[in-house]
Each structure stands twice: as C-alpha cells, then as structure tokens.
Amino acid sequence: MFELRNVIQSSIWEPNKEDFHLIDSLKIMLRGMLTIFLVTAILIVLVVILNNYTKKKKEKEEKAKETEIENESY
Amino acid sequence: MDFFTTIKDAAWTFIQGNWMNAIMWVIGGVLIYLAIKKEMEPTLLLPIGFGAILVNLPGSTIANEGQIIKLLYDIGIANEFFPLVLFIGIGAMIDFGPVLTNPKLMLFGAAAQFGIFFTLSMATLLNDIGIEFSALEAASISIIGAADGPTSIVVARELLGSDSRLFGPIVVAAYSYMALVPIIQRPVVKLITTKKERLIRMEYKQRDVSKTTRILFPIIITAVVGFVAPDGLPLIGCLMFGNLIRECGVLNSLSETAQKVLANLITIFLGISIAATMKAEAFLHPNTLIVLGLGLVAFIFDTVGGVFFAKFINLFTKKKINPMIGACGISAFPMSARVIHKMGQEEDNQNFLLMHAIGANVSGQIASVVAGGLILSIFMQFPR
Numbered sequence: 001m002f003e004l005r006n007v008i009q010s011s012i013w014e015p016n017k018e019d020f021h022l023i024d025s026l027k028i029m030l031r032g033m034l035t036i037f038l039v040t041a042i043l044i045v046l047v048v049i050l051n052n053y054t055k056k057k058k059e060k061e062e063k064a065k066e067t068e069i070e071n072e073s074y
Numbered sequence: 075m076d077f078f079t080t081i082k083d084a085a086w087t088f089i090q091g092n093w094m095n096a097i098m099w100v101i102g103g104v105l106i107y108l109a110i111k112k113e114m115e116p117t118l119l120l121p122i123g124f125g126a127i128l129v130n131l132p133g134s135t136i137a138n139e140g141q142i143i144k145l146l147y148d149i150g151i152a153n154e155f156f157p158l159v160l161f162i163g164i165g166a167m168i169d170f171g172p173v174l175t176n177p178k179l180m181l182f183g184a185a186a187q188f189g190i191f192f193t194l195s196m197a198t199l200l201n202d203i204g205i206e207f208s209a210l211e212a213a214s215i216s217i218i219g220a221a222d223g224p225t226s227i228v229v230a231r232e233l234l235g236s237d238s239r240l241f242g243p244i245v246v247a248a249y250s251y252m253a254l255v256p257i258i259q260r261p262v263v264k265l266i267t268t269k270k271e272r273l274i275r276m277e278y279k280q281r282d283v284s285k286t287t288r289i290l291f292p293i294i295i296t297a298v299v300g301f302v303a304p305d306g307l308p309l310i311g312c313l314m315f316g317n318l319i320r321e322c323g324v325l326n327s328l329s330e331t332a333q334k335v336l337a338n339l340i341t342i343f344l345g346i347s348i349a350a351t352m353k354a355e356a357f358l359h360p361n362t363l364i365v366l367g368l369g370l371v372a373f374i375f376d377t378v379g380g381v382f383f384a385k386f387i388n389l390f391t392k393k394k395i396n397p398m399i400g401a402c403g404i405s406a407f408p409m410s411a412r413v414i415h416k417m418g419q420e421e422d423n424q425n426f427l428l429m430h431a432i433g434a435n436v437s438g439q440i441a442s443v444v445a446g447g448l449i450l451s452i453f454m455q456f457p458r
Contacts, residue, residue: 015209015452017209017455017456017457018457020198020201020208020209020212020456021198021201021202022195022198022199022202024198024209025191025194025195025197025198025199025212026195028191028194028452029191029192029194029195031452032187032190032191032445032448032449032452033184033187033188033191035302035303035444035448036184036187036441036444036445036448037181037184038302039184039298039299039302039444040180040183040184040437040441042298043177043180043294043295043298043440044177044178044180044181046294046298047174047177047180047287047291048177050286050287050290050291050294051174051177051283051284051287054284054286054287055284057284057286058284
C-alpha cells in the first residue's frame with residue numbers, strides 16, 4: 001500500500017531526469033507553483049500571528065501605563 | 075586612385091574581419107543609449123554596454139586570462155560573490171512595511187512567478203521539436219522570469235557553470251528586460267484587463283508595524299525558505315541579512331553602508347565584469363536570440379500570471395482588487411510598482427495604487443528568490 005502510494009506520488013511529482021520532456025516540465029510547474037504558494041501561505045499566517053501578538057502586547061502595555069497614571073493621580 | 079583603392083580594400087578587409095565585433099558595438103551602443111537617454115536601469119546597462127564595446131574592440135585582450143575584466147569576472151561572478159553581496163545591499167534597501175501591513179499581497183508575488191515555469195515548459199517544448207536545450211539549460215533560461223539579475227546569475231552559474239555559452243545571454247537578458255519593464259508590462263496589462271477593472275480603487279489603511287515584527291520577519295523567511303529550498307539559502311540568506319541590518323535599529327551605519335557604498339561598488343564591478351561573457355564569438359549565436367525570446371516570454375507570462383490571479387481572487391471577494399496590482403508581483407523593484415501606479419493614475423487621477431503596488435512588488439522580490447531556490451533544489455539533482 002505504502003509502495004503504491006510512493007509510485008503514484010513519484011509519477012505525479014518526479015520528473016524524468018534522464019529523458020526530460022514537456023510533461024516533466026509541467027510536473028515541475030505544478031510542483032513549483034504549489035510550493036511557492038504553500039511557502040507564501042505559511043509566511044502570511046506567521047506575519048498575521050506576529051502582527052496580532054505585537055498588537056495585543058502593545059495594547060497591554062498601554063493599558064498598564066494608563067492604570068499606572070490613574071494610580072499615581074489617586 | 076591607388077591610395078583610395080588601398081583604403082577601400084583595407085576598410086573592406088576590416089569589416090569582413092570584424093563584422094561580429096561591429097554587431098557587439100551596436101548592442102553595446104543600444105544598452106548605453108537605453109541607460110542614458112531612457113534612464114532604464116542605468117547603473118547596470120551602462121557598464122554592461124561599455125564593457126560589450128570594450129571586450130570587442132579589435133585586438134582587445136582585456137577579457138583574457140589575467141586581465142582586468144576576466145579577473146573581476148573570476149573573483150566576482152564565477153563564484154557568485156558579486157550577486158550575493160549585492161543582495162545584502164538590496165535587502166538593506168527594502169522596506170517590507172507595506173507587505174507586513176497587508177500580508178495578503180504576498181500572494182501576488184507567488185502568482186507572478188508563473189512566467190518562470192511557463193518558460194521552462196516552452197524551452198522544453200523547443201527541445202522536443204528539435205532545438206536542443208538540455209533540462210539544465212531550459213531551467214537556467216526560465217529563471218530570467220525571476221526578473222532579478224542576481225538570482226539569474228546564481229541559478230545559471232550553479233546549473234550551467236560560468237563557461238557555458240548561454241550564461242552571458244541569460245544574464246544580459248535578465249538585466250535588459252528588467253530595464254524594459256515599463257515597455258513590456260504596459261501593453262500586456264492593457265491587453266488582459268478591461269477599463270472597468272483598471273478603474274477599481276483600492277483603499278489603503280496606514281498601520282504601524284511593530285519593531286519586533288520587522289526584526290523577526292527576515293529571520294522567519296530565511297528559516298522557512300531554508301527548510302523548503304535549502305539550495306536557495308545563499309540568496310535568501312544574503313537578502314534577509316541585509317534587511318535585518320536595516321531593521322535591527324542598532325546598525326544604522328552598517329545599513330547605510332550596505333545600501334549605498336556596498337551596493338554601488340558591487341554594481342560597478344558587476345556590470346563591467348558581465349561584459350566578459352559578451353565576446354562576439356561566444357555571444358553571437360542563434361541560441362542567444364532564442365534565449366532573448368524566451369526571456370521576453372518569461373516576463374510577459376509573469377505579468378499574465380499575476381493579473382489573472384488577482385482576477386481569480388476577485389471572483390470570491392467583496393472588496394475588489396485592481397487586477398493591475400497582480401502585475402507588480404514580479405521582482406523588478408520599483409519599476410513595476412511605478413508603472414502600475416502610473417497606469418492607475420492615467421485611468422483615474424484619484425486612484426492611488428502605489429502602496430499596494432509596492433507591497434506586491436516587494437513580495438515579488440521574496441517569491442523570486444524562493445522560486446530560484448526551488449529551481450536549484452529540483453535541478454541540482456539532474457545529471458550534468
């Protein structure tokens with residue numbers, strides 16, 4: 001079962017290195033574009049997480065500052 | 075009479091012996107003209123153009139073993155030193171702010187790499203119909219579509235070696251087409267978008283990006299790309315190292331040096347040493363014309379890929395994207411962003427696309443390096 005999956009996967013993804021033809025370049029196109037989009041998606045998610053984290057951190061800091069000022073005024 | 079006949083004969087003999095060199099002088103002249111008169115990528119086209127004339131003067135030995143141009147070529151291009159160091163300077167110049175405020179723009183950078191893979195298929199198709207290109211040659215030609223000179227140099231050198239006949243044409247095509255982005259993209263974008271699409275306005279919200287995000291971004295990108303395409307690490311590593319110097323906030327003088335002195339110095343040497351690949355006997359070959367043609371195909375289909383991807387996204391979103399933004403996903407920074415912003419203003423002078431265009435354009439810089447790394451990772455396993 002595992003071997004069959006490997007054969008199918010390699011026939012979809014792996015270009016023929018010895019005898020390279022149009023079909024092989026199309027395989028590389030599919031693999032390349034999918035990988036670039038995958039990397040991009042990962043980067044987008046990481047940037048969004050980072051932005052949210054720093055935004056929350058900033059809000060917390062501002063809140064803490066406000067409380068400090070309020071306490072001082074009392 | 076005898077005197078004139080002698081002069082005429084001498085001139086004819088000279089032309090017969092040097093017609094190939096003369097073609098290279100014309101090519102050099104055109105590059106210098108584009109650089110000075112049209113201000114197209116002058117920092118590179120001018121040294122390349124002058125170098126092309128220099129190495130093709132009759133009796134010129136300046137690009138021979140031990141001479142200055144060959145020396146610069148060996149220490150800077152044959153071992154990828156110049157393009158990689160230049161990437162540190164480029165990284166220090168880039169402000170990733172527009173992408174960090176709107177990370178979705180990165181998708182256009184990814185889509186606009188389509189031209190690379192389309193050109194790979196076209197080069198392979200040419201091979202199938204009898205114009206011989208090996209898989210490695212096809213891959214090296216396709217990387218012109220990265221629209222990024224240093225990436226093209228590194229990938230072509232790794233796959234073909236710097237002695238290959240195709241190396242010079244690939245590098246010259248990569249830089250020339252980058253300079254010609256305004257001429258190439260404008261008609262292509264007009265052809266594949268409607269006036270209604272070009273009139274779409276896009277709102278830009280100015281948001282602050284924290285220093286932490288700016289510092290972590292280059293480190294995260296390097297780690298992710300290094301994991302996916304380790305062969306592209308020198309490219310992405312140098313680019314992001316330059317950016318980290320810029321964003322860390324404690325190395326301002328280094329950042330300034332990388333942006334100005336280092337980048338300028340390397341650019342001077344890079345341009346003139348590329349000329350070592352432009353000797354007439356190596357450069358003037360039918361395959362050069364095919365490489366130039368395929369390079370043009372790569373730039374056109376990069377643009378097409380980006381624009382159609384934006385149209386595709388518009389099918390699912392309420393807030394429509396101006397599809398012209400997709401064209402900025404190519405790495406030619408900042409020419410592409412400027413062209414698209416200008417095109418938007420020509421249609422509607424109240425349409426300000428610049429920040430979105432710059433965001434997509436900067437994303438293209440990252441995506442082109444990822445694509446270069448991927449091409450390297452895939453094709454380094456091929457037999458040489």
